[in-house]
Amino acid sequence: MFIPEVQLHEPASLDEVGEAMTDLADDARLLAGGTDLLVDLKTGRVRAGHLISLHRIGALRGVSEAKGGLRVGALTTITQLDRSRPVGERFPALREATSRMAAPQIRNAATVGGNIACAVPCADLPPILTAMKASVILWSTRGHREVALEAFFAGPRQTVRRNDEVLTAVEIPKPSPGFGAAYARFALRDGNAIAVASVAAGLWVDRGGAVREARIVLGAVAPVPKLVEAAGAELVGQAPDEDVFSRAADIARDAAEPISDVRGSADFRREIVGVLTRRALRAALRRAEEAK
Ligand SMILES: Cc1cc2nc3c(=O)[nH]c(=O)nc-3n(C[C@H](O)[C@H](O)[C@H](O)COP(=O)(O)OP(=O)(O)OC[C@H]3O[C@@H](n4cnc5c(N)ncnc54)[C@H](O)[C@@H]3O)c2cc1C
Missing domain, CATH: 3.30.390.50 (CO dehydrogenase flavoprotein, C-terminal domain)
Structure with missing residues (x-):
């Protein structure tokens, strides 16, 4: 089984991603770690003539503490999240997902944004993030919007994300006492x-x-x-x-x-x-x- 011929685009900014998404519309898919998408292209579950890679957009990577909570860039890999200091010190429940899913090779490539955006029912991060009242940030050339995770999924492999939106981050609120x-x-x-x-x-x-x-x-x-x-x-x-x-x-x-x-x-x-x-x-x- 081979991946059909696709054209790879490597924009260097979100604005460039937005332009590419507008130009290529339904014939393009966003590419993060590729652990789901490349398999889907091989099996024919997904058909696309163009892949828009997010890998050059550094702003989408990293784990930071924000207002006592956590902001996780969509391009952060599962390994990076698993090994991040705040997760180790303050969010042990997240590690119960990040340390057990897949295998190290997959966790090194798979991203947090991809795990959520793929909307596969057995994905490991969505349940624990929903229990923690997390939300996702969706960016498009029209601006940002925040969607609570429980309102994000619409069906197997379906979400409320519009075709021209990029999932840029996940935000987990500050854990309250108790x-x-x-x-x-x-x-x-x-x-x-x-x-x-x-x-x-x-x-x-x-x-x-x-x-x-x-x-x-x-x-x-x-x-x-x-x-x-x-x-x-x-x-x-x-x-x-x-x-x-x-x-x-x-x-x-x-x-x-x-x-x-x-x-x-x-x-x-x-x-x-x-x-x-x-x-x-x-x-x-x-x-x-x-x-x-
Ligand atoms: C052998 C194997 C074992 C696995 N085991 C597990 C497991 O135990 N648990 C588990 O949860 N998953 C598992 N997976 C699935 C997969 O690794 C994860 O879902 C992974 O986190 C997907 O992230 P990715 O970066 O590879 O996404 P990609 O494959 O790059 O993309 C997946 C989908 O999300 C879209 N997308 C990606 N990033 C964004 C973004 N920022 N904004 C909008 N759309 C985006 C893509 O267009 C595509 O439709 C496994 C996969 C393999 C191959």
């Missing part, structure tokens, strides 16, 4: 295997120990990363314990819309969602209590 998050994933082996199911949990706990807010987000078991609001609502106002977590896990399990494929049946995936939800909630609670 906040903890965790990401639990199940794959058929530890390395280089995509998630069969995953669950991210975000918990906001008040000084008295009751849950103020909770987010439970499912990955790989629905057309888009699924924020199960009813599962979060089940926890609010409660002193979190195993009974409450089990009730939330049952709601999450029932909200899953999995398919059956070579990695597991729909029933198996539903069961796994219940198990992963309890695991993610326990880990998120430990972190929330440490952060009070």
